[in-house]
Amino acid sequence: MAEPYIDLVHVSAGLDSEPELFHHCVSKNFKPHLDKIDLVRQVKQHVHVPVVLVGSVILPEEAEYAIASKACDLVAIGREAMVDPDWPKKAYDGRQEDIYPCLRCASCSEQNGMGCAINPRYGNYSWVEKEPKKAKIKKHIVVVGGGPGGMRASITAAQRGHQVTLIEKEDTLGGQIRHFQKDRFKVDLDIFCKFLQGQVEKYPIQVLLNTKATPELVEKLHPDALILALGAEPITPKIKGLESTQAKVMQAIDVYAHPEQVKGKVVVIGGGATGIETGIFLADEGHHVSVIEMSDQIAKQEQDINWRSQLDWILKQVDCQPYTSAKVIEIKDNSVVIEQDNKLKEIHADTIILSVGFKPRSQEADLFYGITYHTFKIGDCYKVRKLGQATNEGYFRVIKL
Ligand SMILES: Cc1cc2nc3c(=O)[nH]c(=O)nc-3n(C[C@H](O)[C@H](O)[C@H](O)COP(=O)(O)O)c2cc1C
Ligand code: SF4
Known part of the structure; x- marks a missing residue:
């Protein structure tokens, strides 16, 4: 009906005033890329004006696919433009590997959030340069630890023309995010890890x-x-x-490196963001999963209502049962005993995943003080926080050297 009066149709979905509908608009890690491609395809079949797709068009090859498969005539990027305003130019030049990828995390839509997890310039245009400035004096910068923060610091230092040595104890760079290719809900972190690895190589x-x-x-x-x-x-x-249980006991971060070691029914102890996301991954892999959380809400520290609504949405689709306000009392041979509502409950466990938090490797880092005056801890080694804080810290520390 509207077609005679319009030049094109821009297809979005959701509603930003309703938390449970917002995530259909600004999709996060629990939804696939191009999450609205089926909607746009249907609209295109019924109109003759150009049709535009928006939503999680992260890589140029995805934009190419959407247009080449005739799902739409144009694509629009929102967050990608915030992360890397040169996205269209780099795509045009065939430099996909140089595009800073959006994590589809929560930061930019969080009230009082930290801005963009990837682009330190977002919201700081008056004082953060578009490209790191060349250093007046070339220095030798040594970075210990090749996780996202360490890689970002190394890349920024190299962009400034410094000599850089990056030391990593494992056989691959990436730290905690290097094994995420196995989890379809962590595809964005996997893309980011590969992006950083590629830039370090470059x-x-x-x-x-x-x-x-x-x-x-x-x-x-x-x-x-x-x-x-x-x-x-x-x-x-x-x-x-x-220590005596017959169940296999693993830390949540080791699950991604060795998912084959997870057997049968799983109990995750600790329902913060890491615990619940590990539980969802394992449920998606076919395990029956229970997640035990002491507080009254899973992932309580996550403020973002959009992420939370997506979490609720995905939990309805996988066999992952959260128990909140629940305390682990005891671990037996093949079960975990919890107390909830003043009642004891025994949950069968072939595998127990621990996810009760992290502590900074601060003391280990302290051993390196005294070698050079310019010594800085960044990321989780300073204080355990989100990935964006580690990478932005890596950038800001080095930009001043
Ligand atoms: C921080 C932020 C603010 C937004 N503000 C608006 C807005 O004011 N009006 C609107 O129609 N969409 C808004 N959106 C939605 C975007 O226009 C876009 O549809 C959505 O982010 C999905 O596209 P993307 O995956 O490319 O970001 C906003 C999105 C974000 C992340
Ligand atoms: S804050 Fe996260 S979701 Fe928002 S633009 Fe930056 S990387 Fe993307």
């Missing part, structure tokens, strides 16, 4: 893999500045029976 950064950094080793490198990005380690809670 710049003249000396990468020492399989190398445990020690103060002696770092001292021999004669750094002018030292960035400590050692990350954090998972906490093992003290629970009766944990």
